[in-house]
Amino acid sequence: MTSETPAHPDHSTDETHSHQAHGHRQSFITKYIFSTDHKVIGIQFLFTTIFLLLIGGAFALAIRWQLAFPNTQMPFVNKAFFEASGGQITPEFYTMLFTMHGTVMVFLVIIPILAGAFGNFLIPLMIGAPDMAFPKLNMMSYWFMWPAVACFGLSLFYEGGPAAGWTSYPILAALYDAAPGSGFAQTLWLMGITFVGVSSMMGSVNYMTTIINMRSPGMTFFRMPLTIWAMFITAILQAFALPVLTAAGLMLIADREFGTCFFVPAGITVNDAEPTVGGGQPLLWQHLFWFYSHPAVYIMLLPAMGMISDMLSCMCRKPIFGYRPMIYSMSAIAGLGFIVWGHHMFISGMNPALGMTFMVATIMIALPSAIKVFNWIGTIWGGHIEFNTVTLNSIAFVSMFIVGGLSGIFMAAVPVDIYIHDTYFIVAHFHYILFGATLFGIFACIQFWYPKMFGRMMSEPLGKLHFVLTFIGMNGTFFPMHMLGIAGMPRRYANPYLHEYLEHLLPLNQFMTYSAILMGAAQILLLINVFGSLIWGKKAPRNPWNSNGLEWVAPSPPPHGNFEEIPLVYRGPYEYSSPERTDQDYWPQTEHEIVSSSSTTTA
Amino acid sequence: MKRLWWIFFLMIWPVLAVIVSLLTPQLQWGFPLSGQSDSPLGGEIDHLFYLILIITGVVFVGTHIALGYVIWTASNRPGDRRAWYTHGNHKLEMTWTIIPGLILLFLAFYQMRTWAEFRMEEAYPEAAKQNIVAEVNARQFEWRIRYPAPGKELQRKPQLDDMYGVNELHVPAGSPVTIHLRTIDVQHSFFLPTMRIKQDAVPGLVIPVWFEASEPGEYPLVCAELCGWGHYKMGAKVVAHPPEEFDEFMKKMHQAQFNDGFAAE
Ligand code: HEM
Ligand SMILES: [Cu+2]
Ligand SMILES: [Cu+2]
Numbered sequence: 001m002t003s004e005t006p007a008h009p010d011h012s013t014d015e016t017h018s019h020q021a022h023g024h025r026q027s028f029i030t031k032y033i034f035s036t037d038h039k040v041i042g043i044q045f046l047f048t049t050i051f052l053l054l055i056g057g058a059f060a061l062a063i064r065w066q067l068a069f070p071n072t073q074m075p076f077v078n079k080a081f082f083e084a085s086g087g088q089i090t091p092e093f094y095t096m097l098f099t100m101h102g103t104v105m106v107f108l109v110i111i112p113i114l115a116g117a118f119g120n121f122l123i124p125l126m127i128g129a130p131d132m133a134f135p136k137l138n139m140m141s142y143w144f145m146w147p148a149v150a151c152f153g154l155s156l157f158y159e160g161g162p163a164a165g166w167t168s169y170p171i172l173a174a175l176y177d178a179a180p181g182s183g184f185a186q187t188l189w190l191m192g193i194t195f196v197g198v199s200s201m202m203g204s205v206n207y208m209t210t211i212i213n214m215r216s217p218g219m220t221f222f223r224m225p226l227t228i229w230a231m232f233i234t235a236i237l238q239a240f241a242l243p244v245l246t247a248a249g250l251m252l253i254a255d256r257e258f259g260t261c262f263f264v265p266a267g268i269t270v271n272d273a274e275p276t277v278g279g280g281q282p283l284l285w286q287h288l289f290w291f292y293s294h295p296a297v298y299i300m301l302l303p304a305m306g307m308i309s310d311m312l313s314c315m316c317r318k319p320i321f322g323y324r325p326m327i328y329s330m331s332a333i334a335g336l337g338f339i340v341w342g343h344h345m346f347i348s349g350m351n352p353a354l355g356m357t358f359m360v361a362t363i364m365i366a367l368p369s370a371i372k373v374f375n376w377i378g379t380i381w382g383g384h385i386e387f388n389t390v391t392l393n394s395i396a397f398v399s400m401f402i403v404g405g406l407s408g409i410f411m412a413a414v415p416v417d418i419y420i421h422d423t424y425f426i427v428a429h430f431h432y433i434l435f436g437a438t439l440f441g442i443f444a445c446i447q448f449w450y451p452k453m454f455g456r457m458m459s460e461p462l463g464k465l466h467f468v469l470t471f472i473g474m475n476g477t478f479f480p481m482h483m484l485g486i487a488g489m490p491r492r493y494a495n496p497y498l499h500e501y502l503e504h505l506l507p508l509n510q511f512m513t514y515s516a517i518l519m520g521a522a523q524i525l526l527l528i529n530v531f532g533s534l535i536w537g538k539k540a541p542r543n544p545w546n547s548n549g550l551e552w553v554a555p556s557p558p559p560h561g562n563f564e565e566i567p568l569v570y571r572g573p574y575e576y577s578s579p580e581r582t583d584q585d586y587w588p589q590t591e592h593e594i595v596s597s598s599s600t601t602t603a
Numbered sequence: 604m605k606r607l608w609w610i611f612f613l614m615i616w617p618v619l620a621v622i623v624s625l626l627t628p629q630l631q632w633g634f635p636l637s638g639q640s641d642s643p644l645g646g647e648i649d650h651l652f653y654l655i656l657i658i659t660g661v662v663f664v665g666t667h668i669a670l671g672y673v674i675w676t677a678s679n680r681p682g683d684r685r686a687w688y689t690h691g692n693h694k695l696e697m698t699w700t701i702i703p704g705l706i707l708l709f710l711a712f713y714q715m716r717t718w719a720e721f722r723m724e725e726a727y728p729e730a731a732k733q734n735i736v737a738e739v740n741a742r743q744f745e746w747r748i749r750y751p752a753p754g755k756e757l758q759r760k761p762q763l764d765d766m767y768g769v770n771e772l773h774v775p776a777g778s779p780v781t782i783h784l785r786t787i788d789v790q791h792s793f794f795l796p797t798m799r800i801k802q803d804a805v806p807g808l809v810i811p812v813w814f815e816a817s818e819p820g821e822y823p824l825v826c827a828e829l830c831g832w833g834h835y836k837m838g839a840k841v842v843a844h845p846p847e848e849f850d851e852f853m854k855k856m857h858q859a860q861f862n863d864g865f866a867a868e
Contacts, residue, residue, distance in 0.1 A: 092832040165829050171789040171806050172831060178789050179831040265807030270788040271743065282790060282806055316677060322691035325700075347792070349805040352722035356715055363711040367704050374699045375691070377669050382687030385677035387609045395613055395674065402666050403620075406659040413710065415717035416652050419645075419799040422792065422827040468612065475616055479623070483632035488796030490827045493835035501635045501796060501823050508632060577686040585685055 034143075036135035037560055041142050042121030043453060046446075048145065049113040050530065054523065056109055059101035061520050064477075066094055068506075068513035070495045091494035092180045095163035096156070098492055102166030103152060103189070106300070107196045110438055112145060114303040115203055115238070118445055119231045121453060122307075123207055125551035125558065126228050128216025128567040133209040141202035144195055151192035158185035165492060167293070170263035170285050174255045177273040187256050190249045197246045204238035207231055216550070218569030222327075223589070225549055225573040226320065229327050230306025233334045237295045237302075240338070245292035248285060255280070286348055290341035298337045300434060302330060304441035305372060308397050310573070311448050312376060314547045315391045316383025317585050319574035322375040329368035329375075336365045346417050355414045362412035369405045373398060384577070384585075389463030390545075393444035396471055400436025404429055407482065422492075425485025431478045443467065446530065451544045455556045456537030458529050466525040473519025477512050484508065546586045548573045553590050606678045610671065617667040624660070635796045641822055642815050645799035647717045654713070658706065721800075724811075731779035731813035737772060738783040741791035741804045744833035746770050746824065753853045757783065759809070766853075766860050770839035773856070775849035776819040784810045792828035795841060803828050816843035 032040060065074050066089045073088065089097070120138065124131055132138045155162050160180030164173035172178045173186050211232045215224070224232075254260040263285045266278025313320040320326065342350065342358030376398045385391060407429040411417045420426065443466070450458045487505055489496050496502045543552040550569070554562050567590045575587035627633045640646045680686070719726040735757045740747040748771070751757040752764040774780045784793050786804035793812060794801045802812045816822060826837035844852050 090832075091835065095829070095832050095834075160832070163832065169790055169829070172829065175789075268788060268806045278807070316686060318686040319688065319690050321689070322696055325691065325696050347801050348803045349808055349810050352718070355718055355722065359714060359718075360708075360711045363707045364704075367700065367707055370703045371696070371700055373666060374695075377666065377673055378691065378695070380670070380677050381673040382689070383673075383677040384680045384684070384686040385674065387606060387678065392609065392613070395670070399613070399617070399667065399670065402663060406663055409659060409707075409710070410652070410655050413651060413655060413714045415648050415714050415721065416655060418718075418721060418801050419648055419652070419796075421801060422794075471612075471616075475620075479620060480632070483623075483627055486627070486633055488635040488794075490794065490825060490835075492829045494832075495835050498835060499823060499825060499838050504631055574690070577688045579685075579688055 034139060036131070036139045038120050038124050038132045038135065038138060039453070039558065039562075041138055042117050042119075044142055045112055045116035045120060045145075046118075046453075048142075049109050049117060050527075052104055052108045052149070053113075054527075056101055056104035057520055057523065059097050059104065061516060062089065063094070063097050063101060064513040064516045065089070066097075066494065067496070068510040070497060089494075092160050092163065094494040095165075095179070095492070096161035099162050099165050099168075099189075100152070100156065103162075103192075105434070106166055106296070107193065108145070108149065108152070110300045110434060111196070111200060111296070113442055114300065114438070115200065115207070115231070115234060116142065116145075118227075118307065118442075118449070119203065119207055119234075119303060121449065122227055122551065123210055123231055124214070125452070125554060125562060126225050126549055127211060127214060127219055128550045128563065128569065129210060129214035130561045130563065132206050133214055134206050137202050138206050141199050141206065144199035144202065148192045148195035148199065151188045151195060155185040155188035155192070158183055158188070160185065162186050162189035167286075167289060168252075169289075170252060170255065170282050171268060171270065174252060174263050174282075175268075175270050175273070175276070176256070177271040187253055190253050190256075194246055194249050197242050197249070200238050201242050201246075204235040204242070207235040208239065211235075216567050216569060219550075219589075220569075222324070223569055223572045225306070226309040226323070226326055226330075227303070227306040230302045230304075230309075230330060233330050234299050234302045237299055237334050237337065241292045241295040241299075244288055245296075248288035248292070251288075252285065283345070283348060283350055286345050287341070287350075290344045291338075294341040294344065295334070295337045297430070297433075298333055301438055302333065304397070304438045304445075305330065307445050307448075308394050308441050309376070309379070310549065311390050311444055312379050312394050312398075313574050313576065314545050315388070315394065316380050316385050317576045318379060318383040319576055320375070321378030321381070322371075323572065323574065325371055326375055329371045332368040333365060336361055336368070340365055343412055343417075346414050347421055359412055359414045363409060366405055366409055366412070369401075373402055373405070389447045389458075389460060389467055390444045392464065392467050393440045393447070396440040396467070397437050397444065400432050400440060400474075404433035404437060407432065419488075420485050422490055423485040424481045424489050424491055427491050428478055428481030428485060431481070435474055435478065440470075443470070443526070446526075448545065449551075450530075450533065450537075451540030452551055452554075452556050452558070454534055454537070455540050456533050457540050457544060458533045458537060462525055462529040462532075466522055466529065469522035469525070470519055473515045473517075473522060476515025477519060480508050480512050543588075546584070548575060548586050548588050550589055553588060610674055610678065613674065614667065614671045617663065621660070621664065635823075637797075640797065640799055641817055641820075642795075642798035642800070643817060644717070644721060644815065645797070647720075648799045651714060651717060655710065658710070721813075727781075727813060728779045728815075731781050731815075734775075734778060734780045735811075736774050736780045736782060738785060738809075739772060739793060739804075740785050740787055741793070741826070741830075741837075742787040743789065743831050744826075744837045746772070746793075746837065746839045747787075748772050750853065750856070753850065753857055764857075764861070766856055768856075772824065772839070772841045773849075773852065774816060774841060774843055775846045776816045776843035777846050779813050779815040781811050781813040784812050789830045790828045791826045791830045791837070794825050794827035795822055796825065797822050798841075801827055816841065819843050819845045 071088050162185045251262040261278050261280040263282050264276050264280045268276045340362045343362040346355050447458050540556045550567050569589045577585045581587050640649050738749040748768045750766045784804045791804045798814050800814045822841045824839040824841050
């Protein structure tokens, strides 16, 4: 039980339904641009990341184009972008494309949309707090994304752009001479990473403090929705892992700009330049990078897992199956997540004995993942399901996550990874998780919390159509990647068909590209739905899904300060279809115990 | 009806996935070229791969049947019947923790021997330790190969009578051979797809890699670690000679490389 009473804004009750609910008036700038309101910041993150998602998607389509029709002109865009190379994608440009695709999607879309957009919007609302613990820090966390975007954007205009992959392994990323894309663009890239790191760090400190200190009375730890648990665990992961990446990034900048040699051994001659003086070790970067980036892949998934749990439970009108096992398994994933980074380095040349320990730890991390899947299936079991967009996307999440988790086992097995490492198999693996699971999860989240964010409902038919097309396109694009991997097609090849043993894969690649185009086109529907519903959407009631969470007690959209009165919490968030409650099949967290089942008393 | 349509839509894809996976060998999308591994170690890796494929395949089908079943029943509940009110089941949780846990542990330990054989020096085959045929030196964007003169051993430092080649690694077939993998510039990765061998080349390290071509022939060698814009071009080949012809071949190569146009002494 928390005993602190959160600071509570004073306002008269008759104002609470309007946007202008809060006492002091704010100018447009402080209200919508430099706002310290967690909801506005969340929405800013949401729109920014959706915009960046489109850019990252455009990079992806260009990559797919090259793999399906190598060295032919792209329709529509070739005149504008590739005039110099006769309308073709050059290999230099191709390396830049996949580097920026990965960078944008990982650092500017998935991480900020989960933690930044939904974390921000939902945490105070779901724990019954009026705002974040540090609203100004929260605002800074959003605005620190922009220098990162600027660095990445600017880097594209240097020769070759950053071109060492989203993992940026030195030596390639350490020496100016190593590649056309290893010039100043690479330094800019590293600065960009540092800025996103700072942004996430501010967010994570804020989330931890808020969740620990600002829960409303009665909201004990074990009454928190799984979304909050997931955000909490994610914030802890970020807080421990990020400093390592930041340090590594600064070391690499120093290597590049000030002639230190943390990652560069002696006597390396790149492109006939002077041999390096050296003393460093390139593997050090891989250790530091993956020490952050393995936990980071869970940062890109755990929040979605939490939110899916909440949505599935609500859509099935059924308590979550195994609430505590869900929390323990998320904690286990987070804990184990810190000791498995070596699975990205099995064949990197590190001590082979480490391969064994990292393999055991990695294979065991599949266990908590499996437990979560079983519990989601258990949650649907015996439920009362309705097929709306939220449900469909949530089920897709579970189904796609199963595939991604299972393909992880192949790669966790070191001997098999000897063969499939750095082939398309691994590309299939993480797209099934990051696109298949996380992004479908995000689609569900948008549909589910949109009414709370904007006070309007999103269109169901549009949402369903978007789901169907994306689902077909996604499986058509990514499932065959497993086959490409088994066929031995390495990733990051500008033209794989140069090699005889890969020539016959061209038709399959073309099929995948068509699927990807379908998937890309389907996102237009998402845009129409998100932006169109702002204008045409049905007005949303407070609690359109008959859900139990605290956020549904606040008006839609909630005013500055969120709640009309401090919500008091009487039970966990998953009391659906309780036999003790006969008048309705849900039991909001804020409603008193009722003695006689006919009367509903509100606290 | 709508309900049926959704269940069909959600559940048709695992069916298709299984069908496509089963057809993969026929469609030539599976393991490269012959589909069989060209080296004994590769055979072991394929065996492990198929073992995991079977286990994960069963799990994939099983979980999707379960998923389809619960969706089916959950969507067929009459409107007035409430969902089943339960917070979970301790026994079930224990079962689905312990059983997968044991399977996963088994999988992990079952992998270790093959890994040790490939990478742990104590477990190398005896012949691999003795047959050190060449140093492979990767650079942007080619493979430079240095062989010791016939009858001599490979030295760390280049010797006067060493032989050199580019993008063609000659080895005897039918016995394990070791190469010393290095790089002059950035990281590369020595990847023999048909033998299932891969090892990164790391600046500053010399890494022994052993493999065995079961049959004489030519095998693709490509680079699997991003090394710059020309990464995709680093195609080369391993030429495995019948063992009885190999020494002769190396001698000829030596003669060719040290022939200065004058008659021998
Ligand atoms: C069941 C649990 C999982 C296992 C056993 C697993 C295993 C692995 C392994 C062994 C690799 C390295 C492959 C290689 O380099 O050859 C890998 C790569 C990767 N995994 Fe997973 N994984 C799991 C879950 C996840 C999750 C949940 C995510 C993301 C949310 C994820 C994202 C990634 C990414 C992004 C990479 C590739 C990084 C790169 O090289 O670009 N994995 N995984
Ligand atoms: Cu990992
Ligand atoms: Cu390469």
